[in-house]
Amino acid sequence: MAEGEKIISINIEDEMRGAYIDYSMSVIISRALPDVRDGLKPVHRRVLYGMSELGVSYNKAHKKSARIVGEVLGKYHPHGDSSVYDTMVRMAQDWSLRYPLVDGQGNFGSIDGDSPAAMRYTEARLKRLSDEMLGDLDKDTVDFQANFDDSLEEPSVMPAKFPNLLMNGSSGIAVGMATNMAPHNLSEVVDGIIAYLDNDQITVQELIEYVKAPDFPTGGVIYGYEGVRQALETGRGRVVMRAKTHFETTPTGKEQIVVTEIPYMVNKAAMIQRTAELINEKRIEGISDLRDESDRDGMRVVYDLKRDAVPQVVLNNLFKYTQLQSTFGVNNVALVKGRPMTLNLRDLIHHFVEHRGDVVVRRTRYELAEAQKRAHILEGLLIALDHLDEVIALIRGSRDPELARAQLIERFTLSDVQARAILDMRLQRLTGLERDKIVNEYNELMKLIDYLNSVLDSPALQRQIIKDELIEIRERYGDARRTHIEYAGGDIDFESLIAEESMVITISNEGYIKRTSLDEYRAQGRGGTGAKGVSTKESDFTSHLFVASTHDFLLLFTEGGRLYWIKAYELPEGGKAAKGRPIQNLIPDLATDPVRSVLNVRDLRDPDYAQNNYLMFCTEQGTVKKTTLEAYSRPRAAGINAITINEGDRLLDVQLTTGTSEVILASRNGRAVRFNEANVRPMGRTAAGVRGITLAEDGNDRVVGMVCLADPQKELLVVSENGYGKRSPIDDYRITNRGAKGVSTLKVTEKTGSLVSIKDVVDDDDLMIINRSGITIRLRVADVRSIGRATQGVRLIKISEGDEISSVAKVAADDKELELVDAAGELVVAEEGQEGGSPTAAPELAADADTAEDELPVS
Numbered sequence: 001m002a003e004g005e006k007i008i009s010i011n012i013e014d015e016m017r018g019a020y021i022d023y024s025m026s027v028i029i030s031r032a033l034p035d036v037r038d039g040l041k042p043v044h045r046r047v048l049y050g051m052s053e054l055g056v057s058y059n060k061a062h063k064k065s066a067r068i069v070g071e072v073l074g075k076y077h078p079h080g081d082s083s084v085y086d087t088m089v090r091m092a093q094d095w096s097l098r099y100p101l102v103d104g105q106g107n108f109g110s111i112d113g114d115s116p117a118a119m120r121y122t123e124a125r126l127k128r129l130s131d132e133m134l135g136d137l138d139k140d141t142v143d144f145q146a147n148f149d150d151s152l153e154e155p156s157v158m159p160a161k162f163p164n165l166l167m168n169g170s171s172g173i174a175v176g177m178a179t180n181m182a183p184h185n186l187s188e189v190v191d192g193i194i195a196y197l198d199n200d201q202i203t204v205q206e207l208i209e210y211v212k213a214p215d216f217p218t219g220g221v222i223y224g225y226e227g228v229r230q231a232l233e234t235g236r237g238r239v240v241m242r243a244k245t246h247f248e249t250t251p252t253g254k255e256q257i258v259v260t261e262i263p264y265m266v267n268k269a270a271m272i273q274r275t276a277e278l279i280n281e282k283r284i285e286g287i288s289d290l291r292d293e294s295d296r297d298g299m300r301v302v303y304d305l306k307r308d309a310v311p312q313v314v315l316n317n318l319f320k321y322t323q324l325q326s327t328f329g330v331n332n333v334a335l336v337k338g339r340p341m342t343l344n345l346r347d348l349i350h351h352f353v354e355h356r357g358d359v360v361v362r363r364t365r366y367e368l369a370e371a372q373k374r375a376h377i378l379e380g381l382l383i384a385l386d387h388l389d390e391v392i393a394l395i396r397g398s399r400d401p402e403l404a405r406a407q408l409i410e411r412f413t414l415s416d417v418q419a420r421a422i423l424d425m426r427l428q429r430l431t432g433l434e435r436d437k438i439v440n441e442y443n444e445l446m447k448l449i450d451y452l453n454s455v456l457d458s459p460a461l462q463r464q465i466i467k468d469e470l471i472e473i474r475e476r477y478g479d480a481r482r483t484h485i486e487y488a489g490g491d492i493d494f495e496s497l498i499a500e501e502s503m504v505i506t507i508s509n510e511g512y513i514k515r516t517s518l519d520e521y522r523a524q525g526r527g528g529t530g531a532k533g534v535s536t537k538e539s540d541f542t543s544h545l546f547v548a549s550t551h552d553f554l555l556l557f558t559e560g561g562r563l564y565w566i567k568a569y570e571l572p573e574g575g576k577a578a579k580g581r582p583i584q585n586l587i588p589d590l591a592t593d594p595v596r597s598v599l600n601v602r603d604l605r606d607p608d609y610a611q612n613n614y615l616m617f618c619t620e621q622g623t624v625k626k627t628t629l630e631a632y633s634r635p636r637a638a639g640i641n642a643i644t645i646n647e648g649d650r651l652l653d654v655q656l657t658t659g660t661s662e663v664i665l666a667s668r669n670g671r672a673v674r675f676n677e678a679n680v681r682p683m684g685r686t687a688a689g690v691r692g693i694t695l696a697e698d699g700n701d702r703v704v705g706m707v708c709l710a711d712p713q714k715e716l717l718v719v720s721e722n723g724y725g726k727r728s729p730i731d732d733y734r735i736t737n738r739g740a741k742g743v744s745t746l747k748v749t750e751k752t753g754s755l756v757s758i759k760d761v762v763d764d765d766d767l768m769i770i771n772r773s774g775i776t777i778r779l780r781v782a783d784v785r786s787i788g789r790a791t792q793g794v795r796l797i798k799i800s801e802g803d804e805i806s807s808v809a810k811v812a813a814d815d816k817e818l819e820l821v822d823a824a825g826e827l828v829v830a831e832e833g834q835e836g837g838s839p840t841a842a843p844e845l846a847a848d849a850d851t852a853e854d855e856l857p858v859s
């Protein structure tokens with residue numbers, strides 16, 4: 001170690017933490033986020049100020065961009081010439097900024113993503129609008145700060161006579177936060193600010209009547225208003241943008257889709273290339289040719305359609321699969337007094353008005369001070385003119401100017417400034433006409449001083465000045481809205497076009513899914529052979545069958561513990577005998593992780609509902625877990641981990657509860673345990689859960705079903721794999737602690753087979769029973785006798801040799817007459833009370849249900 005050096009030991013963790021925090025704050029404050037007052041980031045502010053100092057205003061000749069970049073780089077922004085030039089280029093692009101601040105000359109890029117020419121080839125100057133941004137900068141309206149080497153000063157904010165942040169928006173990524181603010185129409189914004197100046201208690205909803213929506217430089221269409229409203233009210237929202245399109249027919253009769261405006265920030269060339277790829281991949285059909293006919297007169301992208309194509313259908317597919325429809329995610333984060341904040345429309349207007357008020361006050365004070373200085377000098381000149389001969393004699397008799405100045409001060413009680421002004425006065429000012437000019441100037445100055453004092457004393461007058469200046473800005477720079485608002489687009493939800501009806505959802509063991517109208521399933525008498533329900537391969541069988549509304553959210557839980565979301569109407573529709581589509585075509589990840597449970601949820605967006613309802617999970621090894629629905633209320637295309645599954649276990653079932661239900665778990669060996677849901681505490685989304693039931697130690701036992709009861713008046717129905725079943729009162733199952741072995745719920749014998757399903761039912765329910773071969777039967781729960789929980793039950797469905805029941809679902813009963821179907825699927829209609837046609841004509845069950853086989857004759 002060299003002499004005089006000293007090594008200080010520090011904790012590297014503390015040093016890294018401090019250094020990263022410093023870096024983060026530097027990025028947030030000095031690079032990525034705009035100031036709410038002028039809407040500029042430091043680099044934008046420095047480019048504009050550097051150009052102003054260089055003298056390239058709107059009424060001066062253009063200067064080489066390299067000259068401008070060098071000026072800004074050397075004096076204010078030492079972070080690389082590319083950052084300065086790229087900033088200046090973007091401020092000159094009329095497809096990037098709604099109201100450009102730089103007037104570029106030369107190649108400044110294109111909407112196709114072409115790069116601008118090198119800075120040595122292009123020229124630039126300020127736009128006239130930038131003069132309004134920089135106006136009054138020399139009147140002490142804003143604070144100045146030292147530049148990077150303390151050799152010069154630069155403004156910390158611009159006076160900004162117009163609300164640049166609202167008009168041009170901003171985007172940037174900081175550390176731990178980002179901003180993405182949409183541009184708006186100048187005239188609308190000014191109208192909104194004037195409304196705020198007239199009534200500072202105005203609400204956001206009232207301001208929206210003036211500032212209706214973003215107004216993008218590339219035009220296009222805002223499709224739907226709900227996201228816009230949310231963005232204006234909260235500062236965060238999703239604005240759906242669509243291209244402006246229309247249909248044309250060529251002289252030869254060929255139909256075309258013509259695009260004349262595209263969504264904001266969409267690269268036209270990349271969009272056309274991607275569309276061509278989708279056409280080649282057959283993802284989009286009906287288009288025979290695609291070309292870009294854009295020129296200096298405007299944009300024109302043409303899609304030639306095939307003869308049999310329906311233009312509206314093709315256009316809808318283009319909106320769905322290409323960037324003809326895109327989303328602008330509004331995130332209004334800006335710096336307010338050096339701190340990042342999320343701001344709604346009213347906040348943005350409030351802070352701009354506050355800034356302009358401060359600028360007006362500081363400017364008025366500056367002008368008042370200057371006027372008072374000038375009035376003070378004029379007062380001295382008038383004194384000299386009133387005593388002209390004596391003043392001349394005094395000056396002529398003085399040895400030097402300093403003596404003359406001292407004698408003037410002493411003789412006429414003048415200030416040093418006044419005395420110097422008299423000495424500096426030219427002889428021509430001694431004429432009578434010049435004296436009148438001085439008197440008139442003095443009188444005007446006194447009026448100005450009185451006015452400026454009244455401005456400082458009157459906040460109302462200050463607001464009127466802000467209003468008058470904004471009106472002038474609107475009249476000079478205001479223009480018509482470019483982006484059309486299609487209010488009905490998003491307000492008419494696609495769901496509203498889908499008829500709400502009950503559908504039977506079926507998922508096969510090999511992953512085929514479909515939805516079928518419930519009306520296709522006919523009520524049958526208990527003991528019928530059933531109707532052919534699903535056409536499957538020999539190795540496939542239906543593993544899930546349930547009823548859902550077309551508007552329901554389906555939460556698909558896989559055996560590995562993943563969760564995926566899909567709307568019921570998005571499922572392929574097919575007849576009762578249709579196979580359906582592979583579910584991995586809808587959700588690719590399900591190809592390797594089969595669905596184990598599907599849950600119908602009506603609304604995930606209601607916070608009260610999501611926070612006060614729970615999901616109860618159950619695995620085959622008897623583990624249970626309870627988590628609030630809110631943890632699963634934000635759908636993601638890639639799915640999420642819903643529960644941690646232990647090695648050797650699989651997810652069995654998931655049910656929606658209110659937190660006060662009673663839970664019944666049943667095992668393959670015919671045991672069931674009943675406990676209060678309150679015994680399971682709420683856990684995090686990725687927790688594994690706790691023990692729900694203790695299984696037999698033979699290694700073959702597993703949980704086959706879970707019932708969550710909100711109504712203890714229901715009965716428990718159990719079904720075995722050989723077609724036997726029964727229902728028993730819930731009270732037959734005593735409440736025990738979670739994790740017990742349970743009590744007998746079905747007398748498992750070789751004849752009944754193992755337990756396969758349990759359901760909570762009432763007399764008004766119907767059952768849908770389906771076996772591995774695809775045979776299905778619908779019967780009424782009222783036709784199944786209520787008997788003791790330890791019995792083996794009665795036959796519900798005839799099972800062919802080698803076949804067994806796959807799944808059981810309950811549906812609401814209807815008023816249709818009962819129907820019997822024979823083994824060949826031929827329908828035999830039997831009226832109520834007719835032998836063989838109704839369960840009422842069936843023989844009575846034997847007193848000993850353990851040995852009874854209650855079978856109905858089948859024609």
